[in-house]
Amino acid sequence: MxxxxxxxxxxxxxxxxxxTGSKSETNRLLLLQALYPNLTLENTSNSDDSEVMLKVLKDFHLPSSNSKLFDIHHAGTAMRFLTAYFAIQEGNEVVLTGSSRMKERPIQILVNALNQLGAEISYVENEGFPPIKIKGKKITKNKVSLPANVSSQYISALLLIAPKLENGLELTLEGEITSVPYIKMTLALLNEIGVETSFEKNIIKVNPKPNTQNPIPLTIExxxxxxxxxxxxxxxxxxxxxxxxxxxxxxxxxxxxxxxxxxxxxxxxxxxxxxxxxxxxxxxxxxxxxxxxxxxxxxxxxxxxxxxxxxxxxxxxxxxxxxxxxxxxxxxxxxxxxxxxxxxxxxxxxxxxxxxxxxxxxxxxxxxxxxxxxxxxxxxxxxxxxxxxxxxxxxxxxxxxxxxxxxxxxxxxxx
Structure with missing residues (x-):
């Protein structure tokens, strides 16, 4: 049209x-809600990206085969965040794919970081690009490094799953950091749900946090x-x-x-x-x-x-x-x-x-x-x-x- x-x-x-609510905040909080079901969200984004994120997370938890294919279309945030999310879903195997443009958008930096932590992610078509196959694992390693000038979504993807890792995460960013506000947004949202974090010089630390039953209501700006x-x-x-x-x-x-x-x-x-x-x-x-x-x-x-x-x-x-x-x-x-x-x-x-x-x-x-x-x-x-x-x-x-x-x-x- x-x-x-x-x-x-x-x-x-x-x-x-x-x-409506921030797409950036919504997508982060949808992933955290999937990890911590006691979160309740108000004023969520009505964007396609957030709708895709929500649908994939809901469909993943439907009772069916442990092997699933999810198409996230053009949603770059969803591709990065869900890659990290599925990497820690023990015993589950998924394939994440997307539009023709999504298959041209690099994801190797995030995949390498997750694999270094102990994840099992491989490429279905072209090395370094979606679609990717993810076999969910229990991750116990807690230290990894990334170039600091990459998309902040790679960094946020790791930070969002960090409190569910057995030993938390220590992430070292090498070089000059890009998009600091988006990293700080992720850390602030983690803090809002009770996760302890620190960001000193180029090192970010996120402590593990177990599930709790107390409801945590959050309104998205x-x-x-x-x-x-x-x-x-x-x-x-x-x-x-x-x-x-x-x-x-x-x-x-x-x-x-x-x-x-x-x-x-x-x-x-x-x-x-x-x-x-x-x-x-x-x-x-x-x-x-x-x-x-x-x-x-x-x-x-x-x-x-x-x-x-x-x-x-x-x-x-x-x-x-x-x-x-x-x-x-x-x-x-x-x-x-x-x-x-x-x-x-x-x-x-x-x-x-x-x-x-x-x-x-x-x-x-x-x-x-x-x-x-x-x-x-x-x-x-x-x-x-x-x-x-x-x-x-x-x-x-x-x-x-x-x-x-x-x-x-x-x-x-x-x-």
Whole structure:
């Protein structure tokens, strides 16, 4: 389904949007709930990724054969977390597979780490990539090392199963650490359910925790990555626009809450209220110098949104810390270069950076390829405030934000 977004003007200057729970928090807590059934969860994400995670965990525990095949489609988080989960399910054998793109996304670093701990995981097709066969084992080893600049999901996958290991886990991260906020989120969630952890220099320790009967209720904060598109909309809109988003808190566990600080540069003020945030366009705001620079190493998932915002506002920018974007749903650096160039931008990329050099305006009615990547679709949509734009395969947003297009209609976007 392709969507033709006409040049839109926000007809309702004061709008309220409710966004479901963080996909990142939800997927971590779904795995922990499978390990510790006394957890109860509120405000879980309605994203495809979380639905896939929940379905696989439920289906695994249905009474049937001990040998099972699970297809997690495009859900990268589910692939990483479930690989670790199934590695410790003693006496069970499963095969994890996914979409054609998932079979191109590396998993060898995580598999090697689990196998070093005593797991038994092998490759069904291509070495280093899904599908993988996992034979559940009791793991007693408790020390392993990983390169520190890999996807934080590899690290979080190990940390999430650590309290169920007989001797816990001591994980050494070698080199400069990427995406520290996501690691800290995982550790904070472990702490919330009573697991003792420490993170000193490059060594993370997680103590074992037995099951308990006492119920632990947890409410999941709404997704800050999903909020990023609303920040972009306010930045590209007229003075007077106010959008309220719920449910958010000031002391967020999510690294993408850095949006509050980043979007001050683009004229967006964030006001925290009880259980919500108000985004407001600042009057008489002066945009930053055209050589705006930003290191997004700790929050790469919002890079696409910020890049499109800069382009829409018409100034040059340079982003670094983006090396993990090449192994996401698509190579997001190449995808951004391709689509921004079609719109009239001059773009250059390296293995870990993106620079938007200049543009002579924004080309109209450009068809944006989304590469089976939900964030490509949503990041480019706010440009409809400037020019008509076509979003290809718009249904891909269901991966993380199924009601996105409905929410845009609510505030006056035209389709």
């Amino acid at each position: 392709d969507l033709h977004l006409k040049r839109s003007e926000i007809s309702n200057l004061k709008s309220e949007i409710s966004i 709404s997704d800050w990555s999903s909020a990023s598109y609303w920040y972009s909309i306010v930045a590209l809109s007229e003075i007077g626009t106010e959008i309220t988003l719920s449910s958010y808190k000031e002391n967020s566990l999510q690294g993408d809450a850095i949006l509050v600080e980043i979007y001050k540069n683009f004229g967006v003020e964030t006001i925290f209220k009880e259980n919500s945030i108000l985004l407001r366009k600042i009057e008489n705001f002066q945009l930053p110098a055209s050589n705006f620079q930003l290191n997004l190493q700790n929050s790469p998932d919002i890079a696409q949104t910020i890049a499109v915002t800069c382009f829409g506002l018409g100034f040059e920018c340079h982003f670094t810390g983006l090396h993990t974007l090449k192994i996401k749903e698509t190579d997001r650096l190449e995808a951004l270069k391709n689509e921004l160039t079609k719109l009239g931008a001059e773009v250059s990329i390296t293995n870990d950076s993106l620079t938007i050099l200049s543009s002579k305006g924004i080309n109209e009615n450009v068809s944006i390829a989304t590469y089976q990547d939900h964030r490509m679709a949503m990041a480019f949509a706010p440009l409809a405030l400037k020019v008509p734009i076509i979003i290809e395969n718009a249904e891909v947003v269901s991966k993380s934000y199924p009601t996105f297009w409905d929410d845009l209609k609510k505030i006056g976007f035209l389709f």
